[in-house]
Each structure stands twice: as C-alpha cells, then as structure tokens.
Amino acid sequence: MHTIPGVVVVAALAFFGTMFDNFFAFAAQLVVTDRSRYRRVGWAQALGVATLMVLAGGVGSLLAPIPLPWVGLLAIAPWALGWHAWRHRAEPAREQFRRGAITTFTLTLALGGDNLAVWIPLLRASGVVHSVVTVLTFVLCEALFVVSAQALTLHPRIVKWGDEHAAGLTPWVYFALGVLILFECGTV
Numbered sequence: 001m002h003t004i005p006g007v008v009v010v011a012a013l014a015f016f017g018t019m020f021d022n023f024f025a026f027a028a029q030l031v032v033t034d035r036s037r038y039r040r041v042g043w044a045q046a047l048g049v050a051t052l053m054v055l056a057g058g059v060g061s062l063l064a065p066i067p068l069p070w071v072g073l074l075a076i077a078p079w080a081l082g083w084h085a086w087r088h089r090a091e092p093a094r095e096q097f098r099r100g101a102i103t104t105f106t107l108t109l110a111l112g113g114d115n116l117a118v119w120i121p122l123l124r125a126s127g128v129v130h131s132v133v134t135v136l137t138f139v140l141c142e143a144l145f146v147v148s149a150q151a152l153t154l155h156p157r158i159v160k161w162g163d164e165h166a167a168g169l170t171p172w173v174y175f176a177l178g179v180l181i182l183f184e185c186g187t188v
Helices: 004-031 035-062 068-087 101-110 113-125 128-152 156-184
Strands: none
Touching: 004 035, 004 101, 004 113, 004 128, 004 156, 035 101, 035 113, 035 128, 068 113, 068 156, 113 128, 113 156, 128 156
8 A cells, every 4th residue: 555655755756757748749849839838839839638548547446346457467568669650760750740639639638648657557456535635746746837837948959858858768667667566556
C-alpha cells in the first residue's frame, strides 16, 4: 500500500514521463502562435489531456475484473513505444506549421498513445482515493506544463534544442515507465 506522498510522486513521474515529448511539441507550436491566442491554445491542450485522463480511467475501470498483476503486463506498451522511439531517434523532428486551439487539441490526442499506455494501468492499480490523488496530481502537473511551455517560448533556441535532443531521451523514459508499471501493478 502506497502513502499519499508516494502516489503523488508516482503520478508526477507518470505525467512528466509521458508528457516529455508533448512538452517540446507544444512549446514549438506556441513559438509559431500569436501570443494573444496562448490562453485559448493552453485550454485546448488541457482539454486534450483531460480527455486522455477520462479515457485512461474508463479503460482502467473496464479492466477491473482482470487481476492486477496481469494488468502490469501492459508494461509492454511503453516498452514497444520505447523501442520504436529508439529505432527512429535519428530522424529529424517534424516541424509544427499549423497553430490554434483545434490543432493543439488534436495534436495532444495524437501524441497521447503513450499517456494511455502508462495511465491506464496506473489508474487501474490505484484504489479510489489514490486515483483521485493521481488525477489531482495530473491536473496540477498539467497547469505547470502549460505555464512552463509558455515561458519557454521566450527562449526559442531552447525549444529547438529540446526538439532535437528529446528523441534520444524518450526511449529511456518509456523503458523506465514500463518498469514503473510492473512495480505499481505488483507484477514484479
């Protein structure tokens, strides 16, 4: 049984680990977005993450009849994503030319496969209280995510550096998240 601070730490690791790639994509999108639209684009990004949380919670609920250690085998999903990211790490990052709230929402959902792969077993592994703490942690992390990305746009070179180097770090983040799932589900 985890303590509440332990749940917060695991939830924050799961959030930031899965949002690592999204962070630089969102910051790059903000660089080409008119500053007057930041609030709308930030809300669209938050709505996309909220949609992913609802999907993860719903699918996690559907997995309730399956023994929790078996759910831990879903760790194969972030490992597969890690392998894919490793194989494609040398490819250049795709540039973001479109901007706006609809594009941001769609891009957040499109990049959300890894979020679902980690958040589903994490929410399934938690009881009701721990799931509420996890969701509240995700909400706080999302607020920090949006504010940090907006602040980062003042430094376009950092955004460019992140876009160029995130591909090399992402596989390791996915591999670590797979291990986290195994432990959270009690599979190992």
